[in-house]
Amino acid sequence: MTEQRLGILGGMGPQATQDFYQRILDRTDASCDQEHLPTLIWSDTSMPDRTAAILGGDAEGCYRRLLEGARLLERGGCTVLAIPCNTSHYFADRLQGEISIPLIHMPRETVGVLAAAGQKKVGILATDGTVQTGIYQKECGARGIEAAAPPPEVQKLVMSIIYDEIKRGEKGSREKFAVIDKWLRAAGCGGAILACTELSVYRTYHGLPDYYLDAMDVLAEKCITACGYKLRMV
Known part of the structure; x- marks a missing residue:
């Protein structure tokens, strides 16, 4: 072997x-x-x-x-x-x-986990590149899951955590993430995907509830x- x-x-x-x-x-x-x-x-x-x-x-x-x-x-x-x-x-x-x-x-396997758990609507927290090219939306659609991308003002906070903070060696703003979390829950998402590995690093630093599925995991x-x-x- x-x-x-x-x-x-x-x-x-x-x-x-x-x-x-x-x-x-x-x-x-x-x-x-x-x-x-x-x-x-x-x-x-x-x-x-x-x-x-x-x-x-x-x-x-x-x-x-x-x-x-x-x-x-x-x-x-x-x-x-x-x-x-x-x-x-x-x-x-x-x-x-x-x-x-x-x-x-990674995206296909991650969405497979959500489908197996019976998720119907999830938020996609990712870079503009991942969101705008529909990488996760495509995989979610194939499994009958609604993928919700943040509105522009919330997406700017996601990008700021990724590029202005984590990629610069900082730990990431809890305050910014709290705004993102509030939007996800108000939008009726049953959970959210940490669909950027810098957000996975944020989770390592701060911890997050099971509401968030970490694609890196x-x-x-x-x-x-x-x-x-x-x-x-x-």
């Missing part, structure tokens, strides 16, 4: 990549080094900003960079690929067509099981 090796194409951002790998470690049922999942991490911090590239920049250049990273990990013997960046999944199906190892589709668990390892019971 071929040794399973997880490839993480990260650097989008680097703090999110570090947080993601910690979740892999935390959720693996391991009692010694040798029971953990062999992992190769390529933190490509020179990757163009995905939102800027998709919404008006060099989307093709961004895609080529992602493909280069994916192939690097594939050549490194990785048997499963994860990209802890939601916006980059705009390119996920195209990437999968050009590599021979499975790419775990879903991806971490799927990586572990896809490689044939067991999840630690929590």
Whole structure:
């Protein structure tokens, strides 16, 4: 049997990549080094900003960079690929067509968890790139779930937490998040997806109730099981 090796194409951002790998470690049922999942991490911090590239920049250049990273990990013997960046999944199906190892589709897997839980309407907290390209709306629609994107004034707060705070090494504003939370509940959302890995980092710092499903958590668990390892019971 071929040794399973997880490839993480990260650097989008680097703090999110570090947080993601910690979740892999935390959720693996391991009692010694040798029971953990062999992992190769390529933190490509020179990757163009995905939102800027998709919404008006060099989307093709961004895609080529992602493909280069994916192939690097594939050549490194990785048997499963994860990209802890939601916006980059705009390119996920195209990437999968050009590599021979499975790419775990974070938005698709996350929406699958919501569908299994019987959710009917959820809020999407993500970058402008993820929201405007409809990455999560498409996956939700395929599973009969209504996806609610924030209005412009609330979306600005989401982007501010991501870009002005977390990506700059700050912990994120509780006050801004409280406004976002108020809107979600007033809009009748039964829950919300943390659909940006910087928001996953925010959750690591501050903690959030189960109302929020963290796409990074879903991806971490799927990586572990896809490689044939067991999840630690929590």
